[in-house]
Amino acid sequence: MAKIGIRYTKPRKLVFEALTHFSKPTSVAEINSYLKNRINLTSIYRTLDLLKKSDLVNVILFGEGKKRYELKDKDEHHHHLVCENCGDVKDIEMQETNMLKNVEEQSKFKVLKHNLEFFGLCQDCQ
Amino acid sequence: MAKIGIRYTKPRKLVFEALTHFSKPTSVAEINSYLKNRINLTSIYRTLDLLKKSDLVNVILFGEGKKRYELKDKDEHHHHLVCENCGDVKDIEMQETNMLKNVEEQSKFKVLKHNLEFFGLCQDCQ
DNA sequence: GACATATTGCAAGTCATTTGCAATAATGAG
DNA sequence: CTCATTATTGCAAATGACTTGCAATATGTC
Ligand SMILES: [Mn+2]
Ligand SMILES: [Mn+2]
Ligand SMILES: [Zn+2]
Ligand SMILES: [Zn+2]
Numbered sequence: 001m002a003k004i005g006i007r008y009t010k011p012r013k014l015v016f017e018a019l020t021h022f023s024k025p026t027s028v029a030e031i032n033s034y035l036k037n038r039i040n041l042t043s044i045y046r047t048l049d050l051l052k053k054s055d056l057v058n059v060i061l062f063g064e065g066k067k068r069y070e071l072k073d074k075d076e077h078h079h080h081l082v083c084e085n086c087g088d089v090k091d092i093e094m095q096e097t098n099m100l101k102n103v104e105e106q107s108k109f110k111v112l113k114h115n116l117e118f119f120g121l122c123q124d125c126q
Numbered sequence: 127m128a129k130i131g132i133r134y135t136k137p138r139k140l141v142f143e144a145l146t147h148f149s150k151p152t153s154v155a156e157i158n159s160y161l162k163n164r165i166n167l168t169s170i171y172r173t174l175d176l177l178k179k180s181d182l183v184n185v186i187l188f189g190e191g192k193k194r195y196e197l198k199d200k201d202e203h204h205h206h207l208v209c210e211n212c213g214d215v216k217d218i219e220m221q222e223t224n225m226l227k228n229v230e231e232q233s234k235f236k237v238l239k240h241n242l243e244f245f246g247l248c249q250d251c252q
Numbered sequence: 253g254a255c256a257t258a259t260t261g262c263a264a265g266t267c268a269t270t271t272g273c274a275a276t277a278a279t280g281a282g
Numbered sequence: 283c284t285c286a287t288t289a290t291t292g293c294a295a296a297t298g299a300c301t302t303g304c305a306a307t308a309t310g311t312c
Contacts, residue, residue: 007277008278011290012290029268042291042293043290065267065268094232103218106218112245118233119239120237121236132259133259136260165260169261263302264303265303266299266302267298269297271294273292274291276289
């Protein structure tokens with residue numbers, strides 16, 4: 001964390017630990033209850049903003065009316081599949097350069113980013 | 127509106143009119159200010175919920191922390207491109223059956239729906 | 253036109269997130 | 283190591299999007 005020029009504090013250690021623990025898109029409320037009031041809710045928000053600005057987390061939206069955060073460690077850019085029955089989340093990687101090229105040609109926009117999330121039923125819940 | 131078995135009331139007329147007027151994904155606040163307090167905010171929310179249940183509008187999420195609604199009139203299923211500079215929104219249709227099939231094979235999920243929105247710069251803003 | 257009840261407006265409530273500010277703690281100069 | 287500087291925290295209050303309870307009102311029906 002030193003490398004991004006900020007202080008290595010208890011809240012930052014803890015939020016990082018929580019995100020590592022969950023290792024999937026996690027809400028602020030989940031992080032907070034995992035940390036059992038060891039740090040303030042506001043600090044969780046502020047730390048997540050910082051991690052986002054430092055490009056260490058992805059912000060994921062499943063349309064629940066709240067944000068989810070995921071550590072940007074291992075993989076490359078990817079998307080998710082959410083089981084609407086059990087809530088399980090699975091990472092999914094796909095080849096999307098062709099799609100992006102088509103979109104740019106069709107729209108004349110310069111595409112900078114995109115959100116793509118899938119919803120359905122996992123193998124067990126089908 | 128009679129065909130969906132509900133009363134044809136002033137708020138419903140007006141929300142429908144507002145959505146027609148904007149003809150792009152529109153927020154509740156936008157609808158409200160367009161209608162200039164001719165109906166209550168709560169009624170806008172309730173009418174939009176009803177239109178959604180009746181499958182007459184799409185709910186669109188651009189990750190701004192609020193929902194946008196779009197009349198489901200003309201086209202088929204489509205996605206959007208949002209200009210991060212001027213806010214312009216363009217509809218985009220694409221062939222996605224292959225992508226969906228790949229996702230299902232790869233994940234073993236049964237895919238029921240998905241969110242896909244693009245962000246970038248429109249032709250003018252590039 | 254009158255009735256039954258679907259629908260509305262308003263006030264209050266909820267939930268996620270943000271902000272102001274005084275108290276506290278992480279660094280690093282000495 | 284000690285202390286000062288100032289980044290960071292906790293707490294309380296504010297905000298914004300939406301939801302809910304309920305009494306007042308309007309719609310479709312007979
Ligand atoms: Mn992931
Ligand atoms: Mn559209
Ligand atoms: Zn499942
Ligand atoms: Zn533009």
